[in-house]
Amino acid sequence: MQASLLNSRQVPCPGPRCSSARGLALRPPVLAPVHVQPSILPAVHVPGSKRVHRRVAMHRMQAQEESTPAPAQEHPFPEEADFDMLTTRIAEVTKNLNEELCGCSIYLVGMMGSGKSTLGRMLANTMKYAFFDTDSMLEKTLDMPVSSIFKDYGEDYFRDCEAQVLKQLAPYKNLVVATGGGAVIRPMNWSYMHSGVVVWLNGPTDLLAKRVAKEGIEKRPLLASPDSANPSQEQLYENAKAKLDSLLEERTKFYDSADLKISLEGYCEDAEKGAPTAVVMYRLLCALRQRIEDTKAERESRRNVVIENHGDVPSMRVQESPLAQQQQEQEQQQQQQQHRDEQQEQ
């Protein structure tokens, strides 16, 4: 089965794109944001004999209702947090976030069961972004479940298709994309995902195994065990845990390349269930905001080069930024004060 690349004419030109690989949320707003409209979404041309060519449906899902209140937290909530407080905090941290991100897309990566699809929908809804799930896009395009794609065509073919989907999404802004757990293993996919911010949802494998065992592994062919046709819940969990452990070992080096790493761990009495989706989203939003603040401060503190035109030959001079100047002044004042204190002591 040969992989055919998507005809480039099918991908709307987004304008010049920054090729820098890391921290794209922080990239200066050189681009006019590209707002995704369902009607301009590209058709995904997947490789292989079927050559299915369909318009990709838009999935702007409603946020999943979180019925469980947030559990008591050590971090980020100092005290017992209730759902109202969490909602308020989420609203606070989301304020002006879109403008600051300049529509930068968010790519969720992580192992199976880490909640990429669940969180992705909620995040997209909160940020007023469009949501895409690469597995669902492939299933719709090929008109078959992920497990059948693996069974009938093999994992390589699935990975080729997955790469095509990511390539097609990369030019767009204002997206939350839930990727498949193995998308990270192809280096090329990183070049697509780094058109946005890549966020790793990182949780312990026993938590992930519990979730996928509960859900059933039909959607996740890599977790299927050849040993038993009708596995018990416990066998499902054990098989899933063993497989997830070995996959995580292989993949950690890839996940480590993400821009942000968000913990799924729960706290206190709900520890074994992991943090509720809304709490994970709050952590993610805080991390995004923090990254933006850090970058702003870093930019501010950089020296500016000033070209001066005194006479015939322009000369170049390095000028401190206002923030750096302020810091220098403060340091000077502190030194002077220290000097005065020392003199007084003598």
Ligand SMILES: Nc1ncnc2c1ncn2[C@@H]1O[C@H](COP(=O)(O)OP(=O)(O)O)[C@@H](O)[C@H]1O
């Ligand atoms: N924060 C969470 N708390 C409890 N269950 C969750 C949470 N996030 C996801 N789940 C459940 O875990 C399972 C896997 O979630 P999913 O979003 O499909 O993960 P992924 O897309 O990463 O494979 C689903 O049954 C989902 O309802």
Ligand SMILES: O=C(O)C1=C[C@@H](OP(=O)(O)O)[C@@H](O)[C@H](O)C1
């Ligand atoms: O980890 C993986 O290699 C896979 C994860 C799955 O997606 P989820 O992570 O959404 O379960 C799906 O893409 C496929 O079964 C392969």
